[in-house]
Amino acid sequence: MNPEDAGRPGDTEQPQDTAPPTVERVLPPRAGLTTPENPWPLRLLSENLHAYIARCDPTWVEGQVVELNQRARVTYLTLRDVDEEISVPVTLFAREMAQMETPLERGMRVVAQVKPDFWTKTGRLSMIAQGVRPVGLGDLLVRIERLRRALAEEGLFDADRKKPLPPLPNRVGLITGRNSDAEKDVVRNARLRWPSVEFEIRNVAVQGTSAVRGVMGALEDLDADPEVDVIIIARGGGAFEDLLPFSDEMLLRAVAAATTPVVSAIGHENDQPLLDFVADLRASTPTDAGKRVVPDWAEEKAQVARARVVLDRAVLQFLDREQAALDSIRSRPVLDQPEGMVLVREEDVDRLRERALRTVLHRTEREKDTIVQMKHRVRALSPQETLSRGYAVVMTEGGAVVKSSEQVTVGDRLGIRLAHGELAVRTDSTSSRQPGEPTD
Incomplete structure (x- = not known):
C-alpha cells in the first residue's frame, strides 16, 4: 500500500503504534523536600x-x-x-x-x-x-593600648582587688614552656631560698596560636587545686609578637577571675604585656618570681634568732619588773606585820560590840518601863479594877451581863460578881428608875 494512502477513511489496516510522550520531572523547590x-x-x-x-x-x-x-x-x-x-x-x-x-x-x-x-x-x-x-607593630600597639584602657576603666588593674601572696606557700603552681629556661630559673631560685618548697608544674605552649588556650586551661586546673597557694605564669624574653598571647583579653579576664594569687613573670625588665597589670604581682623576670613567692630560709632563720633574743630580753625585763613589784608590796606594813591589821580590826569589833550591847540594854530598859506603864494603864481600865472599887457585875443565869431592868423579871435568879467572889440572888422587884432620880 502506498504510504500516502495510509490513514484514509475506509482503510482496513490499523495505524502503527507510536511512542508515548515524555513527561518532564518536577524537581523539589527546596533541599528539604528532596526524596530518594x-x-x-x-x-x-x-x-x-x-x-x-x-x-x-x-x-x-x-x-x-x-x-x-x-x-x-x-x-x-x-x-x-x-x-x-x-x-x-x-x-x-x-x-x-x-x-x-x-x-x-x-x-x-x-x-x-x-x-x-x-x-x-x-x-x-x-x-x-x-x-x-x-x-604592623604600630597597629598591634594601638590595639593593646585600647584594650589596656578598657580593662583599666573596668577596674581590673586596681590595687584593692589584687590578692596578697601567702607568706609561705604550701605548693607553688608554675605555668611555663616545656624544658624552658624560665622553668629552671623559677624552680632553682625558689629552692635556693626555701629548699622544701613544692611545685605543681604545667608545661604548655607559651607562644603561637595554642598559647592562650593552653595557659588558660593550666590556670583553671591549678586554681581548682586546693593545695596550690600561688600560681606563677613564666616565660623568657622574646620578640614582641611572641609575647602577644599574654595580652589576650580572654587570658587577662581568666587571671582576674582566679581565686588563687597569680604572679606574672613574662620576659625581661623591658617586656611588659598586659598580664603584668592584671596579675596580683608582677615579677620582672622568672628569676625574680622564684625569689618573691617564697621567703629566704637564711634570712628567716636570722629573724627567728633575733626574735628569740628580743623575746628573752623582754621576758627577763618582765620578770625583773614583777619581782621589784613583789618586793615593794612585801615591804608594806600590811604584809610585813599582818597581825597589826588584825589587831586594829579586833579593837574595832570590841568597840562596836560594846556599843551595841549598851544600846540593846538601854533600849531594853526603856521598853520595860513602857511595858510597866502599859500594864498599869490596862489594869486601871480593866473590869477587875472597877470591881475593886466597890462595883459589881450582875449576870443572868445564862451568863449575860444585865444592863437594863427590862432584861429581868420578878423571880429571876441572878449572879452578882464582886471583886472577891460571887453572890446568887433572886429578883423581888424591878424598876426603871435612873440613877439620881427620886424614889416613889
Missing part, C-alpha cells in the same frame, strides 16, 4: 550553593599566613586564626598582589576583606580576598 525517589541533580545543588554563598557580604578578617603559593595570575594563601588552630584557604588575584606595598611572606600577620566563593565544577569553597595589608 525525587532527588536533585548534583548540578542544581552546586548552583544553589553558589547562588546562596554569592549573597554573603564581604568580611574583614585577621589571620596569619601559614601557606603561600604564588602563581602568575593567582596566589593561593592559607590564613590561620591568631588564637585557634583554624585555617581558611584564600585566593588573591594578580591585581591585588600588584597593589600591595609589602610582599606577602609566611608567618606574616595580615588583615583582608574576604568574600566566600563556591566553585561549582569542583565543589570547592574558597575566599576571594582584596585589600590585603600587613598588621
Whole structure:
C-alpha cells in the first residue's frame, strides 16, 4: 500500500503504534523536600550553593599566613586564626598582589576583606580576598593600648582587688614552656631560698596560636587545686609578637577571675604585656618570681634568732619588773606585820560590840518601863479594877451581863460578881428608875 494512502477513511489496516510522550520531572523547590525517589541533580545543588554563598557580604578578617603559593595570575594563601588552630584557604588575584606595598611572606600577620566563593565544577569553597595589608607593630600597639584602657576603666588593674601572696606557700603552681629556661630559673631560685618548697608544674605552649588556650586551661586546673597557694605564669624574653598571647583579653579576664594569687613573670625588665597589670604581682623576670613567692630560709632563720633574743630580753625585763613589784608590796606594813591589821580590826569589833550591847540594854530598859506603864494603864481600865472599887457585875443565869431592868423579871435568879467572889440572888422587884432620880 502506498504510504500516502495510509490513514484514509475506509482503510482496513490499523495505524502503527507510536511512542508515548515524555513527561518532564518536577524537581523539589527546596533541599528539604528532596526524596530518594525525587532527588536533585548534583548540578542544581552546586548552583544553589553558589547562588546562596554569592549573597554573603564581604568580611574583614585577621589571620596569619601559614601557606603561600604564588602563581602568575593567582596566589593561593592559607590564613590561620591568631588564637585557634583554624585555617581558611584564600585566593588573591594578580591585581591585588600588584597593589600591595609589602610582599606577602609566611608567618606574616595580615588583615583582608574576604568574600566566600563556591566553585561549582569542583565543589570547592574558597575566599576571594582584596585589600590585603600587613598588621604592623604600630597597629598591634594601638590595639593593646585600647584594650589596656578598657580593662583599666573596668577596674581590673586596681590595687584593692589584687590578692596578697601567702607568706609561705604550701605548693607553688608554675605555668611555663616545656624544658624552658624560665622553668629552671623559677624552680632553682625558689629552692635556693626555701629548699622544701613544692611545685605543681604545667608545661604548655607559651607562644603561637595554642598559647592562650593552653595557659588558660593550666590556670583553671591549678586554681581548682586546693593545695596550690600561688600560681606563677613564666616565660623568657622574646620578640614582641611572641609575647602577644599574654595580652589576650580572654587570658587577662581568666587571671582576674582566679581565686588563687597569680604572679606574672613574662620576659625581661623591658617586656611588659598586659598580664603584668592584671596579675596580683608582677615579677620582672622568672628569676625574680622564684625569689618573691617564697621567703629566704637564711634570712628567716636570722629573724627567728633575733626574735628569740628580743623575746628573752623582754621576758627577763618582765620578770625583773614583777619581782621589784613583789618586793615593794612585801615591804608594806600590811604584809610585813599582818597581825597589826588584825589587831586594829579586833579593837574595832570590841568597840562596836560594846556599843551595841549598851544600846540593846538601854533600849531594853526603856521598853520595860513602857511595858510597866502599859500594864498599869490596862489594869486601871480593866473590869477587875472597877470591881475593886466597890462595883459589881450582875449576870443572868445564862451568863449575860444585865444592863437594863427590862432584861429581868420578878423571880429571876441572878449572879452578882464582886471583886472577891460571887453572890446568887433572886429578883423581888424591878424598876426603871435612873440613877439620881427620886424614889416613889
